[in-house]
Amino acid sequence: MSNQFPTLHIVDHPLVQHKLSVMRDKNTSVKDFRALVGEIAMLLTYEATRDLPMTTRTIETPICSYEAPVLAGKKLAIVPILRAGLGFEDGILTLVPSARVAHIGMYRDEETLEPHFYFLKYPKDIAGRDVLIVDPMLATGGSADMAITKMKELGCKNIKLMILVAAPEGVKFIYERHPDVDIYCAALDDHLNENGYIVPGLGDAGDRIFGTK
């Protein structure tokens, strides 16, 4: 599907696309699915952090003095949406080990598709941090909208959303409500079905990561 959303960045890399195809296969085991979520998390993080500010530091190489490029030390918080967002956590922290982690708990009512909030724990200085909200699935967009809104209520200004599979309905909803939030995803799928599942999708991400069903 073509991308008509100005804030949507699709990470169209062969490794990402191959790993995602394995994950979509209903015969992929829980063990493999979980490992692949972690691997794709790292590849998506690579793109979502591409604009981190840089500075330089003078170092001595074995040969000479050198103004070496280093991260400017901008503070980052990642915000996994429970449960499925937890699948991204380790992969992101492998690449950005100094990031702080805020957890936000919500589940989607299977009938109404409305998100229900149940938990929030965050670092005290979160308002001063760049925030990366992470969840494998963006379906109606209700859960991501609630997570973004809660972060904005805490004073966060620079917010990104990192997703594995997005539905056009969810991207449109988030774009209309939060045009300031860039979305990074591995794929923009076709549509939502009558049960609110993404088509072709990969099923229930939380169930497939944790082996619940």
Ligand code: PRP
């Ligand atoms: C899934 C998914 C998102 C949400 C997406 O979580 O991980 O959080 O649904 O749907 P939406 O865009 O329509 O809100 P779910 O509520 O099933 O909980 P889980 O992570 O515990 O499986």
Ligand code: URA
């Ligand atoms: N949540 C999921 O885990 N999968 C979907 O397809 C939609 C919402």
